[in-house]
Amino acid sequence: MKMNEGVEWALHSCVNLSFIPGETVTAKRLAAFYNLPTAYLNKQLQALNRAGILSSTSGPKGGFQLARRPDQISLLDIVVAIDGAEDAFRCAGILKDGPSGDPKADYRKTCLISQAMRTAELNYRRELAGQTIADIVHQVQTTFPDTPDNTRNWFANLKS
Amino acid sequence: MKMNEGVEWALHSCVNLSFIPGETVTAKRLAAFYNLPTAYLNKQLQALNRAGILSSTSGPKGGFQLARRPDQISLLDIVVAIDGAEDAFRCAGILKDGPSGDPKADYRKTCLISQAMRTAELNYRRELAGQTIADIVHQVQTTFPDTPDNTRNWFANLKS
DNA sequence: GCGATTGTACTCGGATACAAGTTGTCCGAGTAAGTGTGG
DNA sequence: CCACACTTACTCGGACAACTTGTATCCGAGTACAATCGC
Numbered sequence: 001m002k003m004n005e006g007v008e009w010a011l012h013s014c015v016n017l018s019f020i021p022g023e024t025v026t027a028k029r030l031a032a033f034y035n036l037p038t039a040y041l042n043k044q045l046q047a048l049n050r051a052g053i054l055s056s057t058s059g060p061k062g063g064f065q066l067a068r069r070p071d072q073i074s075l076l077d078i079v080v081a082i083d084g085a086e087d088a089f090r091c092a093g094i095l096k097d098g099p100s101g102d103p104k105a106d107y108r109k110t111c112l113i114s115q116a117m118r119t120a121e122l123n124y125r126r127e128l129a130g131q132t133i134a135d136i137v138h139q140v141q142t143t144f145p146d147t148p149d150n151t152r153n154w155f156a157n158l159k160s
Numbered sequence: 161m162k163m164n165e166g167v168e169w170a171l172h173s174c175v176n177l178s179f180i181p182g183e184t185v186t187a188k189r190l191a192a193f194y195n196l197p198t199a200y201l202n203k204q205l206q207a208l209n210r211a212g213i214l215s216s217t218s219g220p221k222g223g224f225q226l227a228r229r230p231d232q233i234s235l236l237d238i239v240v241a242i243d244g245a246e247d248a249f250r251c252a253g254i255l256k257d258g259p260s261g262d263p264k265a266d267y268r269k270t271c272l273i274s275q276a277m278r279t280a281e282l283n284y285r286r287e288l289a290g291q292t293i294a295d296i297v298h299q300v301q302t303t304f305p306d307t308p309d310n311t312r313n314w315f316a317n318l319k320s
Numbered sequence: 321g322c323g324a325t326t327g328t329a330c331t332c333g334g335a336t337a338c339a340a341g342t343t344g345t346c347c348g349a350g351t352a353a354g355t356g357t358g359g
Numbered sequence: 360c361c362a363c364a365c366t367t368a369c370t371c372g373g374a375c376a377a378c379t380t381g382t383a384t385c386c387g388a389g390t391a392c393a394a395t396c397g398c
Contacts, residue, residue: 001163001239002341003248004381011273012254026331035257040383046333059390062331075276079161088163088248094172097195099314112299113171116235116291124284131276139272154259162380164342186370200344206372219351222370 006044007082009036011136013045014053014078018070018137019151024063029155044082051081071134076125089117166204167242169196171296173205174213174238178230178297179311184223189315204242211241231294236285249277 013030027042045064048054055067066073091114093107108114140147173190187202205224208214215227226233251274253267268274300307 001161001243001248002246002250002381003161005250005252006382007249008252008254008273011277015273028331033258034254036254037383039385042332043334043383049332056332057390058330058332058388060330060392062390064332083161086162088161089167090162090165092165092168094168094194094196098193100310112296112303113168113175116296117171117288120284120287123287124280127280127283128277136272136276143272150260162342166343188370197344199346202371203344203373209371216371217351218349218369218371220353220367220369222351224371 001088003079004083006040006047007079009034009041010044010048010078010082011075013041014048014066014070014073014133015136015140016151016155017054017064017066018133019148020155022065024057024061024065025155026063030064033151033154047081048078051077053077053081069134070137071132073133074129075131075133075136076128079128087118087121089114089121091117161248163239164243166200166207167239169194169201170204170208170238170242171235173201174208174226174230174233174293175296175300176311176315177214177224177226178293179308180315182225184217184221184225185315186223190224193311193314207241208238211237213237213241229294230297231292233293234289235291235293235296236288239288247278247281249274249281251277 012034016030016033017025027045028038030036030045031038031041045054045056049056049064049067052067053073054064056062056064091108091111093111095107095111096102096105108118137148172194176190176193177185187205188198190196190205191198191201205214205216209216209224209227212227213233214224216222216224251268251271253271255261255267255271256263256265268278297308
């Protein structure tokens with residue numbers, strides 16, 4: 001069970017974008033910030049765009065920016081946008097093929113093992129849904145007060 | 161983010177084995193119960209054996225059986241045995257490659273995003289660690305009282 | 321001099337290769353029972 | 360009749376392919392700016 005690597009990139013990029021509200025930043029610069037492969041990060045940003053988390057504009061002076069307020073973007077939103085909405089534990093319903101299996105039954109609900117795994121995973125998602133990008137930004141501001149200005153300056157200086 | 165399919169098989173097989181305490185059951189029969197590919201299920205059972213959850217004996221009259229009491233086997237034990245102990249969200253520490261990155265710092269602890277993802281995942285695992293095979297068996301007995309006897313009979317009849 | 325137009329450089333976007341991990345399969349090592357043989 | 364050794368059949372165990380999925384890359388569609396040409 002491993003999560004797409006792009007999730008981490010997307011999370012960090014969204015936090016960075018929230019430091020520069022209103023401005024559009026190209027995938028190239030976002031990638032340069034962490035020395036990431038530009039084209040691949042671009043792909044993740046496209047996914048965020050499709051999910052309505054970012055808005056993109058083409059051409060010169062184009063780039064990405066947050067499509068909503070940071071407090072309206074949960075960590076789960078980003079995870080789902082990049083990694084998909086499917087559950088990690090996919091109950092294949094093997095009970096169906098068992099000796100007393102009923103093909104019509106929905107074993108995702110009756111199978112007790114499936115239930116246990118599902119509720120655990122649901123809590124996981126609930127916790128991720130409860131935290132927003134704004135929360136992370138707030139924590140960063142209190143823990144590392146210099147970081148917001150530093151990143152702002154970095155992106156501003158690279159503009160040349 | 162998807163979990164190995166074998167986890168489901170392993171969970172169900174452990175529950176089935178707990179219905180037949182003291183007896184050894186071959187991978188072939190465990191697989192036949194759900195119409196699963198025998199060799200592949202065998203592979204999963206090997207992993208459970210290495211993890212100390214099952215004990216295996218070779219040769220005729222050989223097979224697998226639970227190595228511990230069902231109340232000493234948590235769902236997390238099985239998940240870890242099959243799917244590995246690595247976290248789903250592996251913080252690659254991309255902050256290291258950032259403009260003010262410190263190669264010596266352990267960003268798995270300082271990075272706030274990593275912390276948020278990690279705590280959510282930790283709760284997930286804690287919940288899985290809190291439930292044991294015995295709990296599942298107990299729930300099955302109260303919800304589907306016939307199931308234990310049915311499966312016992314099935315394995316007994318196939319013995320011929 | 322001013323405006324429309326064309327050209328250009330830069331961006332995202334999706335289609336396309338490459339690598340890795342999961343899924344599935346096969347044959348060999350080891351073991352316990354059954355069988356035949358000699359005492 | 361009993362004990363021993365051998366054969367045999369059956370099991371796990373790890374090594375070996377096939378395939379799906381994640382990773383990485385490239386080139387085309389579209390856009391805004393800038394330079395150029397005409398009036």
